[in-house]
Amino acid sequence: MSKTFEPPLAPPPELRFRRQIRLGASIRDLWQARELVRTLVERDFRAHYKKTVLGFAWAIVPPVTFMIVFSLFFRRVANVNTEGVPYSLFTYVGLLPWTFFSGSVSRGGLSLLANAGLLNKVYFPREIFPIAGMISAGIDTLIALPVLGILFLFTGFAPKPTAVFIPLLLLIQVLFTLGVTLAASAVVVYFRDLRHALPLILQFGIFATPVAYSLDAIPASLRALYGALNPLAPVIDGYRQAVLLGRVPAWDTLIPGAVASCAVMLAAYVLFKHLETGFADVA
Amino acid sequence: MSRKGTVSAVRIWKRFAVDHRRRLLRDQIGGLSRGLRGGGDRDWRWALRDVTLRVEPGEAVGIVGANGSGKSTFLKILTQVMYPYAGRVEVHGRVAALIELRAGIHPDLSGRENVYLYGSLVGMRRAEVVRQFDDIVEFSELSEAIDRQVKFYSSGMQMRLAFSVAAILQPDVLLVDEVLAVGDAAFQQKCLDRMQTLLSQGTTLVFVSHDLAAVEAISSRGMWLQNGAVEVIGPVRDVLGAYRHRIEELASSSGQASGIVRLKETSIKAPDGAEIRTQDPLEVRFVVENPDPRSVRLYLGVSEGPATPIFVVRRDMHLGTGESKVQCTIRSLPLPRGRYYLWAGIFDVKGRELLPWHPAAEFDARGPDLDSPPRGVVRLAPVHVDATWRLGAE
Numbered sequence: 001m002s003k004t005f006e007p008p009l010a011p012p013p014e015l016r017f018r019r020q021i022r023l024g025a026s027i028r029d030l031w032q033a034r035e036l037v038r039t040l041v042e043r044d045f046r047a048h049y050k051k052t053v054l055g056f057a058w059a060i061v062p063p064v065t066f067m068i069v070f071s072l073f074f075r076r077v078a079n080v081n082t083e084g085v086p087y088s089l090f091t092y093v094g095l096l097p098w099t100f101f102s103g104s105v106s107r108g109g110l111s112l113l114a115n116a117g118l119l120n121k122v123y124f125p126r127e128i129f130p131i132a133g134m135i136s137a138g139i140d141t142l143i144a145l146p147v148l149g150i151l152f153l154f155t156g157f158a159p160k161p162t163a164v165f166i167p168l169l170l171l172i173q174v175l176f177t178l179g180v181t182l183a184a185s186a187v188v189v190y191f192r193d194l195r196h197a198l199p200l201i202l203q204f205g206i207f208a209t210p211v212a213y214s215l216d217a218i219p220a221s222l223r224a225l226y227g228a229l230n231p232l233a234p235v236i237d238g239y240r241q242a243v244l245l246g247r248v249p250a251w252d253t254l255i256p257g258a259v260a261s262c263a264v265m266l267a268a269y270v271l272f273k274h275l276e277t278g279f280a281d282v283a
Numbered sequence: 284m285s286r287k288g289t290v291s292a293v294r295i296w297k298r299f300a301v302d303h304r305r306r307l308l309r310d311q312i313g314g315l316s317r318g319l320r321g322g323g324d325r326d327w328r329w330a331l332r333d334v335t336l337r338v339e340p341g342e343a344v345g346i347v348g349a350n351g352s353g354k355s356t357f358l359k360i361l362t363q364v365m366y367p368y369a370g371r372v373e374v375h376g377r378v379a380a381l382i383e384l385r386a387g388i389h390p391d392l393s394g395r396e397n398v399y400l401y402g403s404l405v406g407m408r409r410a411e412v413v414r415q416f417d418d419i420v421e422f423s424e425l426s427e428a429i430d431r432q433v434k435f436y437s438s439g440m441q442m443r444l445a446f447s448v449a450a451i452l453q454p455d456v457l458l459v460d461e462v463l464a465v466g467d468a469a470f471q472q473k474c475l476d477r478m479q480t481l482l483s484q485g486t487t488l489v490f491v492s493h494d495l496a497a498v499e500a501i502s503s504r505g506m507w508l509q510n511g512a513v514e515v516i517g518p519v520r521d522v523l524g525a526y527r528h529r530i531e532e533l534a535s536s537s538g539q540a541s542g543i544v545r546l547k548e549t550s551i552k553a554p555d556g557a558e559i560r561t562q563d564p565l566e567v568r569f570v571v572e573n574p575d576p577r578s579v580r581l582y583l584g585v586s587e588g589p590a591t592p593i594f595v596v597r598r599d600m601h602l603g604t605g606e607s608k609v610q611c612t613i614r615s616l617p618l619p620r621g622r623y624y625l626w627a628g629i630f631d632v633k634g635r636e637l638l639p640w641h642p643a644a645e646f647d648a649r650g651p652d653l654d655s656p657p658r659g660v661v662r663l664a665p666v667h668v669d670a671t672w673r674l675g676a677e
Contacts, residue, residue, distance in 0.1 A: 016368070038403075120364060
């Protein structure tokens with residue numbers, strides 16, 4: 001038996017715990033936790049739609065509602081130039097990336113708080129919560145995707161061969177969405193105010209993004225800046241150009257958007273990793 | 284590279300902000316300006332101070348201590364849920380932690396779905412869970428309830444589910460924090476048996492509990508945390524002995540037992556004046572001060588520290604006004620070597636308290652050590668004691 005002496009008042013500085021960010025190790029951790037991501041997504045999904053009458057069909061409701069509202073009202077007052085594309089199709093193509101973004105940020109953003117019970121008791125890479133939130137939002141978007149097909153059939157409009165640009169646009173879109181989701185989820189833990197502000201910001205965001213209107217509404221000289229500030233704008237515009245109009249995406253706005261997306265993702269990841277050490281203390 | 288199951292926590296420090304509201308935005312802004320002016324000190328409270336613990340594979344360590352002494356925080360740092368302020372933690376191998384009941388259990392999902400969720404939380408592949416699913420359900424004895432939503436489970440059932448998954452998957456390190464207490468007696472014993480099996484298969488166990496008998500049954504080493512610092516670390520019996528002693532000291536210092544009747548001049552010794560020895564007679568003498576004549580029931584008990592006695596002797600008697608001498612002789616002391624406490628309490632015939640049950644004196648017994656039971660078997664001390672009594676007026 002050994003009785004220790006009263007410890008000093010504070011730890012010697014050389015013992016201080018230092019946070020190290022190692023990208024390789026983090027990615028390996030994440031890969032090992034992929035089963036957990038799958039289980040979490042499943043759990044989210046089941047819990048989300050359990051005991052609802054419509055079930056998974058609820059995923060279709062938000063974009064379709066917005067499409068109807070925009071078609072009935074917004075178009076009348078704003079006089080949007082769709083370059084001959086039926087307005088419902090035009091706005092739905094914008095609504096899909098937007099609902100993915102807003103679903104991801106609102107679900108993933110609150111995921112750490114919602115799972116505080118787990119966060120406090122079991123170890124696994126913390127990123128998986130916002131990532132699982134984003135994946136659930138992605139599945140919602142996939143469920144809403146067939147409506148686009150129906151719209152194509154209905155309007156007699158066909159997708160153009162330039163649709164091959166979709167993967168590139170999708171990559172930029174996912175990077176930006178994931179970055180914002182990660183950052184929001186980490187910051188919400190410390191600033192609970194954001195929890196209340198988030199829905200408001202997202203509601204406002206749909207009008208700050210060319211979902212109901214066209215990117216042409218922005219003066220040409222400001223478009224590059226706009227694309228950098230809101231990478232969703234050139235992405236949505238890119239989808240419209242590539243899928244509906246048969247044109248190559250407008251690089252002068254897409255490239256600033258792509259650079260900004262990468263920067264957001266990187267900054268969000270570093271922020272997340274730094275705030276991560278305190279999650280269990282605060283949540 | 285250390286072997287799987289090694290736990291090493293070296294000089295761990297952890298602190299918490301005293302006031303959590305300071306984390307809100309307005310306080311952050313205030314704190315920021317204070318920080319810019321150079322005096323950004325917040326009030327911190329140390330939850331762990333310089334705690335070092337190394338556990339080898341297959342070893343079991345029990346952690347005891349008062350509420351708020353840092354036991355759970357220490358376990359959370361071992362699971363890497365929390366990050367230490369200073370120090371180094373290394374845990375090798377697959378870790379399963381049972382910290383609080385609902386860890387990893389989602390109330391809206393069924394028991395079956397939760398088994399998969401919990402399995403992936405502790406790092407099991409889905410195929411592994413599928414293979415062992417039947418074993419898990421069988422161990423938990425929840426086969427009828429497995430498709431019911433967990434929110435309709437009792438707390439004991441939730442614990443069964445969580446423990447079964449953690450126990451069947453054979454982790455390298457198992458951390459258990461005071462969750463077994465909600466299980467019924469039979470399942471608690473089953474859990475202890477299972478932990479024993481895991482230990483013999485090389486699983487490392489760190490066990491936090493207020494059930495000192497269970498800690499003693501399962502652990503070989505003990506660590507007593509007091510205000511976040513290690514008070515005693517060593518063989519489990521020594522640690523628990525020291526801990527029980529402290530509980531006793533606290534019990535006797537917190538409130539002098541006061542009642543209508545008072546106890547004076549308590550003495551415990553062997554009748555021949557020699558040291559108190561196992562199997563030898565023990566003589567307890569004291570004086571009772573009583574304001575009015577009444578019939579009372581006097582209880583004496585001996586404990587290892589906490590208020591739960593190893594044995595109790597009782598005597599109904601009539602007390603006159605003033606002081607009465609009471610002597611109780613235990614013919615053969617059924618206690619092994621150690622430090623013990625004499626508890627006393629006096630009640631009237633209707634059970635009303637005249638003198639509360641309180642520790643009245645302590646004594647050391649000499650003699651052989653108690654034979655310890657096999658590991659994993661909880662030792663209680665049900666003993667029958669013959670006693671003779673003699674009463675007389677002062």
